[in-house]
Amino acid sequence: xxxxxxxxxxxxxxxxxxxxxxxxxxxxxxxxxxxxxxxxxxxxxxxxxxxxxxxxxxxxxxxxxxxxxxxxxxxxxxxxxxxxxxxxxxxxxxxxxxxxxxxxxxxxxxxxxxx
Amino acid sequence: xxxxxxxxxxxxxxxxxxxxxxxxxxxxxxxxxxxxxxxxxxxxxxxxxxxxxxxxxxxxxxxxxxxxxxxxxxxxxxxxxxxxxxxxxxxxxxxxxxxxxxxxxxxxx
Numbered sequence: 001x002x003x004x005x006x007x008x009x010x011x012x013x014x015x016x017x018x019x020x021x022x023x024x025x026x027x028x029x030x031x032x033x034x035x036x037x038x039x040x041x042x043x044x045x046x047x048x049x050x051x052x053x054x055x056x057x058x059x060x061x062x063x064x065x066x067x068x069x070x071x072x073x074x075x076x077x078x079x080x081x082x083x084x085x086x087x088x089x090x091x092x093x094x095x096x097x098x099x100x101x102x103x104x105x106x107x108x109x110x111x112x113x114x115x
Numbered sequence: 116x117x118x119x120x121x122x123x124x125x126x127x128x129x130x131x132x133x134x135x136x137x138x139x140x141x142x143x144x145x146x147x148x149x150x151x152x153x154x155x156x157x158x159x160x161x162x163x164x165x166x167x168x169x170x171x172x173x174x175x176x177x178x179x180x181x182x183x184x185x186x187x188x189x190x191x192x193x194x195x196x197x198x199x200x201x202x203x204x205x206x207x208x209x210x211x212x213x214x215x216x217x218x219x220x221x222x223x224x
Contacts, residue, residue, distance in 0.1 A: 033211065044217035045158075045205060052211070091157060095210075101165055102173060102212075103148065105158040 001095045002027045006106035013082050014114050020063040020067070021077040021109050023092035029053075033095040034075040035067065039108075048090075051075060087113045117142050121206050121216035123178050128196055129224050136191045138206030146210050147189040148173070151202040152168065152218075158205065164189055196223045 003026040013019045036048040051066045059066045067076040072080065079086055092106040095096045119140045122202040140147065148202040150173075153209055160173030178200055179213040189208075193200060201223045206216040 023189065034212065037213075037215075041148065043203070043218055045207070047212050047214065049209045070221075093158075095215075099165065100210075101146065101163055101171070103160050103163070105160075106155045 002029075002102070002104050004092050004094050004104050004106035006109050008109045009107075010112070012108040012112050012114055015084060016081055017103060019079045019082050019086075019111065021079075021090050021092075021111065023075045023077065023106060025073050025075060025090055025092075025094045027073075027094060027096050027102075029096045031100060034068070034101050035093040035095070035103075036064070036075075037091045037093065038078045038086075038088045039091065045091075047055065049077070082113050083115060084113050087111060117214060118217040119206055119208055119214050121204075121219050122125045122180050123219060126216060127222045127224065132198055134193050134196060134221075136193075136204060136206075136221070138191065138216060139187050140187045140189075140208040140214070141187065141194045142208060142214065143186065144146075144208040144210075145186065147183070147206065147208045148192050148213070149179070149189070150207065151175065151184065151200075153202050161191070161204075196221075198223050 005024045032053045034051045038046045049061045063080045065078045090109045091108045121136045147167045149161040150158040151156045159175045162181040164170045204219045207213045
């Protein structure tokens with residue numbers, strides 16, 4: 001069965017430090033996609049970054065990068081130079097199944113940035 | 116502006132009273148999906164649609180119906196809501212970049 005595990009329920013980080021949010025996944029599919037989303041306290045879901053299983057390079061989007069280690073089945077999110085506005089819930093998700101159409105989310109990590 | 120809209124944003128209803136939550140996107144996406152979010156459980160996929168007239172079950176489809184008659188619209192139907200369907204519901208569209216709607220908070224009494 002497909003599964004996403006986020007082992008850090010909560011994290012505190014000092015402003016301007018880099019932070020790594022852990023995500024491991026379990027799938028027997030060869031083709032899949034990995035996502036990270038941010039959910040601020042206002043409740044909206046914001047797409048951050050996507051990594052395809054066949055992408056050789058780690059995905060990057062501004063201050064966000066995805067550290068993709070296929071053999072370890074991990075897809076950690078790295079936020080460089082954290083800001084107060086980064087305080088939010090972060091969800092990792094995997095798209096699997098036929099045409100990578102089924103999406104499974106992890107339980108999330110609550111990130112708090114200290115000034 | 117790329118947008119996914121959901122209506123209503125908030126809804127209080129009673130057990131058994133049929134309701135529909137609408138979802139519309141303006142990005143010409145083929146893929147759309149519905150999720151529910153419950154505390155401690157993250158988001159769980161209810162149904163998804165690969166294209167018009169093509170829908171399939173996600174992880175938690177029981178008690179829900181969907182239809183996809185037009186590309187832009189993907190309504191979620193609760194034929195006989197029950198209190199365990201009290202939740203925050205999100206509609207989303209797109210594949211590699213999923214755009215989410217603002218969410219619908221549903222309370223079933």
